[in-house]
Amino acid sequence: MPTRAPKVLVNEVSVTFESHGRSVVALDRISLQAHAGEFLCIVGPSGSGKSTLLRVLAGLLPQSAGDVRIEVDRPGTPLTAMVFQEHALLPWRTVRDNVTFGLENRGVRRAEREARAREMLAMVGLTRFAQHYPHQLSGGMKQRVGIARALANDPEVLLMDEPLAALDAQTRAIMQEELLRIWATLGKTVVYVTHSLEEALLLGDRIVLLTAHPGRVCQVYPVNLGRPRGLEVRGSPVYGALLEKIWSRLREEVVRAMAEDRGGEHA
Amino acid sequence: MRALGRWLGEQHWIAVGSPIVLFIAWEWASATDLLREAFFPRPSTIVIHLRHLAADGTLWDHAAMTLIRIGWAFALAAVLGVGIGLAMGLWRQLREGLDPVFAVIYPIPSILFLPLVSFLVPPGEIALVMTTAVTSFFLIAFTTTHGVRQIDRLVVEAAVHYGARGRRLFATVLLPGALPFIFTGLRLGLGFALIVVVAVEIVSTSRGLGALLWLSWQILKIEDMYATFFVIALLGAVLSYGLAALRTRLLPWVQDVTARSG
Numbered sequence: 001m002p003t004r005a006p007k008v009l010v011n012e013v014s015v016t017f018e019s020h021g022r023s024v025v026a027l028d029r030i031s032l033q034a035h036a037g038e039f040l041c042i043v044g045p046s047g048s049g050k051s052t053l054l055r056v057l058a059g060l061l062p063q064s065a066g067d068v069r070i071e072v073d074r075p076g077t078p079l080t081a082m083v084f085q086e087h088a089l090l091p092w093r094t095v096r097d098n099v100t101f102g103l104e105n106r107g108v109r110r111a112e113r114e115a116r117a118r119e120m121l122a123m124v125g126l127t128r129f130a131q132h133y134p135h136q137l138s139g140g141m142k143q144r145v146g147i148a149r150a151l152a153n154d155p156e157v158l159l160m161d162e163p164l165a166a167l168d169a170q171t172r173a174i175m176q177e178e179l180l181r182i183w184a185t186l187g188k189t190v191v192y193v194t195h196s197l198e199e200a201l202l203l204g205d206r207i208v209l210l211t212a213h214p215g216r217v218c219q220v221y222p223v224n225l226g227r228p229r230g231l232e233v234r235g236s237p238v239y240g241a242l243l244e245k246i247w248s249r250l251r252e253e254v255v256r257a258m259a260e261d262r263g264g265e266h267a
Numbered sequence: 268m269r270a271l272g273r274w275l276g277e278q279h280w281i282a283v284g285s286p287i288v289l290f291i292a293w294e295w296a297s298a299t300d301l302l303r304e305a306f307f308p309r310p311s312t313i314v315i316h317l318r319h320l321a322a323d324g325t326l327w328d329h330a331a332m333t334l335i336r337i338g339w340a341f342a343l344a345a346v347l348g349v350g351i352g353l354a355m356g357l358w359r360q361l362r363e364g365l366d367p368v369f370a371v372i373y374p375i376p377s378i379l380f381l382p383l384v385s386f387l388v389p390p391g392e393i394a395l396v397m398t399t400a401v402t403s404f405f406l407i408a409f410t411t412t413h414g415v416r417q418i419d420r421l422v423v424e425a426a427v428h429y430g431a432r433g434r435r436l437f438a439t440v441l442l443p444g445a446l447p448f449i450f451t452g453l454r455l456g457l458g459f460a461l462i463v464v465v466a467v468e469i470v471s472t473s474r475g476l477g478a479l480l481w482l483s484w485q486i487l488k489i490e491d492m493y494a495t496f497f498v499i500a501l502l503g504a505v506l507s508y509g510l511a512a513l514r515t516r517l518l519p520w521v522q523d524v525t526a527r528s529g
Contacts, residue, residue, distance in 0.1 A: 058428055078430070088425035092443040092520045101439070105430030133520040153429070 006071065007189040008034040008057065008157055013066035015052055026052045028214035029066065034157070036071070039183055039190045041204030043197055043250065045257040049215030050193040051085075054161050057191060058082045070156055078102070081155035083163045087146040089134040095145050096121065096130040102153040120148040123182060140171040147179075151186065160192045164199070176202055177230060184228060197247055201239060202229060209250060212257035221246055308490050316490035317497060329479040330498060333464055336392070336475065337506075340399035341460045347400075348407025348456065349449055355408065356415025356445065357437075369405060377402040377463040381471060395471060399464045403456035410455065414448025415441055447521045450514040454507055461503050476502075 015027040026049040034040040042050050055061040057068060058080050070079045081102065089098045097104075099120055100113040108116075121127050124144040134142055143163055150158055164172045176199060183190060183203075194200050200207045201223055209218045223242065225233055233239050290310045296302045297309040320326040355362040381398045388394050418441065426440045468477025476499050483491035514521070 060424060060428055082425070082428055084421060084425055086421055088419070088421045090422060090426065090440065090443075092446075092518070093439075101426070101431070102429035105432075105435060135520065135522045149429070 005036045006033045007036040007038070008032075008040075008071075008191065009069040010053075010057070011067050011069070013053070013056060013063045013068060015049065015056060015061065016064045025214035027056070027063075028216045030210075030215065030217055031066075032208055032217060032220070034189055034191055035205075036073075036189055037187045039192065039203055039205045041200035041207045042191065042193045042210060043195065043200045043207055043246075044210030044215065044218075045212045045250070045254040046195070047212040047215075047257050047261070048210035048253075049212075050195075050210060051161055052215065053210075054082070054159050054191065054193050057157070058159050072156060074154070074156070077154045077156060078106075079155065080157050080159050081150035081153045082159040082161060083143070083146045083150045085162045085165055087134075087139075087142040089142060089145055089149070091134050094131050094133055095126060095137070098134070098145055099148045099152045101149060106153075116152050117148075120152045123151070123185070124148045124178070138171075139167050140175060143167065143175065144178075147182070151182070151188075155188075157189045157191060160190060162194055163192075165195065172199075173231060179203060180229060197243060197250060198234070201225070201243060201246075202231065202233060207246060209246060209253070211253050213260050218253065219249060306489060308493060313490055313493045313497065317494035320491060320494055325479070326494075326498065329474060329476050329495075330502070332474045333468065333476040334502075336396055336399060336464050336468075337457075337460045339396045340464065341403060341457055343396065344400040344403035344407055344456050344460065345453060348404045348452065349411050352408040352411025352449075352452070353415060353442070353445065355412040357441065362412065369408070373402075373405045373409075377459075378466050378470065381467060390471075395464075395467050398467050399460055402463055403460045406459060407449070407452040407456040410448045410452030411445060414445030414452070417448065418444035446518055447514075450510070450518065454510045454514075457506050457510055458503060461499070461506065465499060 010030055010032045013027055013030045014025065017024045017026055030049075030053060032040075042053065044050050052061065056063050057070075060082075072079070090101065093101065096114070096117045099117040100108075103113045103116060117130070118127070121130055124147055126141060126144055126148065129137065129141065134145065137145070143166075146163065164175050167175060180203065192200075192203060194203075197207075204223050207221045207223060209221065210216065211218045221242065225236065225238060225242075293302070293307070294309050294311060297304050297307050317326070351365075355365055377398065380401045381394065384394045384397045384401075388397065422444070423436075423440055426436060431439055464475070465477035465480070468475035469481040472478050473482070476495055480492055480495040480499070483489070483495060
């Protein structure tokens, strides 16, 4: 079980965009916490600002109000490292040079960088592909590089923005188990955004359900499924009951969001 | 030779075969007087004249002159085109300021710049080179600007997230991201430098392949005209393929659309 020390503290965070002269509230006073070593999943209908929240945590987007705090355990390492949905690797760098990119930018010595890259590539099973370019890899392999790149920076918190959404079902299943293995090995705090409730139940310690328009925290569900967890957990009754419970709530939100979208079209 | 064999093996024989078929058809048409031989001499006759031109040094003299001019013009166009193109790609104000100016100047036939340039610098080699550089410059600047603009914003965002800022962001992301387009611009620019230099040589000088071609035509040495024609065409092909090969070598990460998938 994760320790209860809070690692990520999101307090009353709001994000407002200006769009066509109107201001749109993407996140409305979101408050949540992730404990040290916790795998926190964020689920919600499209338009709930899941990715926006992650971008605020990553420092890629300033919040309009509220504050974000990330507890620093190891000064000198970056607060966050993000795994992007479309992998966002640099096409002109080899797999290894993509993995060392963040370290290079921080001025880490070459020998150390390369040792770190070897270690991370071994962890994601891509040792043989260190000198390949991204376009030579499959979708699943590219995402492994994305994960290795994030982990190589040894961030305080690992952020993942629907990292497996673009993969086919089989590859996704394999990657989910890989992720669980890597997370168990490293014990990182993870904030994981997904639109898949099944994925959130398989991976997460807790699930934060967001509402759409504006994005608010609807409910937080603890996932009492035990660890280590594998795909077989899907057969357990606890899993089924939890899925049903969260899904009925999520369905309401999705239907409401869709109705609002349609209303928006007519306005 | 093995590389050539492999290249031919990949069904590029059509690319080699098409000019051969064309020459055989031409040879036959001229021999049977389907084309008037006085104006369309047989390729075999042209080759003989080409050898004469090469043997007495005339051809090399003119070709060297043309190559030197292309070299200077291309270097000028490349340095300014890539430099200004990158700046336009990076700074919106500069792009918005220069775009309309470029849009007006670019379609003007390059040869018309010769008198304009001659007002600014004394007529002669420098004016000739500058005129040759104009169109290439625009092509290279356009493609470079577009090269910077088309870089995936998510990739830039990821690079910033992983700590690349300022000069490092430029050197590790913006420049390499634009390079495939820069190379395309250079290739187009080099081709246009050849087109324009020949035109400029026709109107303004007695040395260079353009001048040789025009002189041959005016004194009705039709075979010499065609021989020069061939040399210019060959030069264009060599320069273009040379730059394409250089790109493949320097940018191994670029997915070649013609490469077999696998």
